[in-house]
Amino acid sequence: MLKSLLVGVAAVGLMAGAAQAQDRVVNVFNWSDYIDETILEDFTKETGIKVVYDVFDSNEILETKLLAGGTGYDVVVPTGTFLSRQIEAGVFSKLEKDKLSNISNMWKEIEARVEKYDPGNAYSINYMWGTTGIGYNVEKVKAALGENAPVNSWDIVFKEENISKLKDCGVFVLDAPTELIPAALNYLGLDPDSKEKGDIEKAGELLKSVRPYIQKFHSSEYINALANGDICLAVGWSGDVLQARDRAAEADNGVTVEYSIPKEGALMWFDQMAIPADAPNKAEAHEFLNYIMRPDVMAKASNYVYYANGNKASQALLNEDVIGDTAIYPTEETVNKLYTVTAYGPRINRTVTRTWTDVKSGQ
Amino acid sequence: MASASGNSIPKRSLGGWALIAVPYFWLFLFFLAPFFIVFKISLSQVAIAIPPYFPTFDLGLGLDNLIEDLKEFSVENYLFLTEDDLYWKSYLSSVMIAGISTFITLLVGYPIAYGMARTPKKWRPTLLMLVILPFWTSFLIRVYAWIGILKNEGLLNQLLLALGVIDEPLVILNTNIAVYIGIVYSYLPFLVLPLYASLEKLDETLLEAAEDLGCPPWLAFWKITLPLSIPGMIAGCFLVFIPAVGEFVIPDLLGGSDTLMIGKTLWVEFFNNRDWPVSSAVAVILLLILVIPIVLFQNQQQKMSERDG
Incomplete structure (x- = not known):
C-alpha cells in the first residue's frame, strides 16, 4: 500500500517536472492595484509564456526580500531611490538592450531624470511615474x-x-x-x-x-x-x-x-522595472519588459491605473481623461517645480x- | 510523571530514547537552530549587500576566513539598544498592553468557561465547537472586520447614535482601546479552552459538601472553585500574554500611529532601517523577556505537581 502510494507520488512529481520544462514562465512582483490584468493574459496568449504575478505594497518589503536573495522573481518594480541602493548592493543584472527592441519608445526626458538613480538606464526601464x-x-x-x-x-x-x-x-x-x-x-x-x-x-x-x-x-x-x-x-x-x-x-x-x-x-518619483541577478528566467523577463514597452500596452496600463508612464509613443493612445488630466500629466510649469x-x-x-x-x- | 521523578530512574530501552529524541529534535530544528541564526546576526554589522550584514561566514573561503569573520562579532547592537529610549519604551508599552489585555480577557473569559462547564453535558460539545468556530476564518480577516465595526461611520457608532446613547461618533479605531478590543477578541479562545478544561474536571461533590455544611454558593465559589481553577487561569493567561506582547497585526491595523509596541518597532528596524543586526538584537531581548514568565510558570507548575504528588 505504502509502496504503491510512493510510486504514485513519484510519478506525479515526474509529470510536474516534465510539464515545467515545456511551459515558459515569468515571475513578476509588482505593486498592488498597479496593472490591468488583461495585459498579462494578452502577453501569455501572444508569447505562450505564463505570468506568475505577485504583489507588494511597500518598497521596504520588496527591498527586504531582494536583500535576502533567492526571491525567484524575474521582474520587480522598485522606486528610483530604492533602486539605486539595490544596484549598489548588487541585486540586479544589467539589461540586455539588444533584446529590447521597443526601448526606442521610451520618453527621453524621463530617462534623463532616472539617470540619477540608474546611470545610463543600464538596469531598469520606467514603468510609471507620479x-x-x-x-x-x-x-x-x-x-x-x-x-x-x-x-x-x-x-x-x-x-x-x-x-x-x-x-x-x-x-x-x-x-x-x-x-x-x-x-x-x-x-x-x-x-x-x-x-x-x-x-x-x-x-x-x-x-x-x-x-x-x-x-x-x-x-x-x-x-x-x-x-x-x-x-x-x-x-x-x-x-x-x-x-x-x-x-x-x-x-x-x-x-x-x-x-x-x-x-x-x-x-516626483519613478517606479522602475528591473531584473534580479539571480532571476531564473532572464530570457522570459526580457520578453516581458519588451512587451510592456509596446505603446498600446503601456497606454492600456496607464488608462487603468491613472499614473503617467515613461513611454513617449504611448501618449497618442491614452484616454483623454488620462493625458488631459494635469494631475497625471502635469503642465510643464508644474513639472519644473517637481523635485526628486x-x-x-x-x-x-x-x-x-x-x-x-x-x-x-x-x- | 511524579513517580518517574522519584529516586530510581528506570532504564530506558532504545525505543524509549528514540521517542524522547523526537520532541528534542523538533525543538532543536525549529527553535534552537533559528534562534542561533538570529543571535549570530545580532552580533554582526549592517552592510549594503546580499544579505545586508557581515560577516556572513562563507564556508567556501576556508578556515582562516571563518576565524577572521569571528573577530568581526561585537555586542555593539545590544549597547545601541540601551542608548535609545525608544526600545525600552516599546518593550514596556508592549508588556503593559499585553498585561491589561490579558486581565480583561480573563474577566471576560472566566464567566464563559464557567458557564460552559456548568451546562448539561450534552450541550458542552456544541459550546466548545462555538468557541473554536472563529478559527475557521482567517485571523487577518477577523481583525479587518473590526475596522468596519469600530470606525467613525462604523456599525458600533451607527448603533449607538440610533439608540441615542451618544450624540457624536466615538473615536475608537486607531487608538489603544481598539488594540485592547482586538487582542481580547482574538485571544479569548486561548484562555477559555484551558480554563474550561480545568473547571470541567472540578469535583462537584466538593461544592455539594460545602452546601451541606451551610456555605453560601458565592463563598463556595470563592473558596473552592476559584482556587482549583488557578492552573487553568495561569495556563490561559500565558497563552494570551505571550503572543500579545509580540503582536504586530492588531496594533498595525487597529492601533493609532502612537501605539508603541515592540512588534512594530521590530518591523521598522527590519524593513525601514533595513538593519538586520539591530532588529535581531531586539528579537533576542524580546525572547528573553518572554522566557522569564515561562520559567516562572514552569516553577509554579512543578510546585503544584510536587504538592499534588
Missing part, C-alpha cells in the same frame, strides 16, 4: 475651511490653523519617511534632498507640530478611506488618490475626491527613520 501630493474630500474640506481652502498649497497640511480644523473629519498621511521629510524640507525652503542631520531634525519638528491632527500614517488604507468619505484629507500618491476618486464616483455615495500638486512643489530625491546613506537613514518614529508616536 507625484506625492494632496488628496481631499471636496465637500468636507470646504465645510471645514470655507470656499478658499488652500487645497493647492502645503499650507493646508503644515499650517496648524488649517490642519487643526480638519482633525475631526480625518487626516491620513503616507507612512513613508523618505517622501514626507523631503516634503517638509521643501515647505521650509530647504533642499528637499538634504542629507544634513540638522535639516532632517527641522523637518521632524515641523511634522511633529501637525502630528496631533493626523489620525493615521499608512500607505494604502487611504484609498478606501477617501473613497468612502471616512477621511477628508490624505497626503498620498497621485494615482492612488485618483483611484479613490473613481471608486467614489462609481459608488455614487456623494463623495467627491480631488488630487492636487501643491504650488510649492512636490516629490536620492537615497539616504545608512547613517543618515537611521536619523530619518528615528525622526519618523518620533513623529508618528508623538514624542
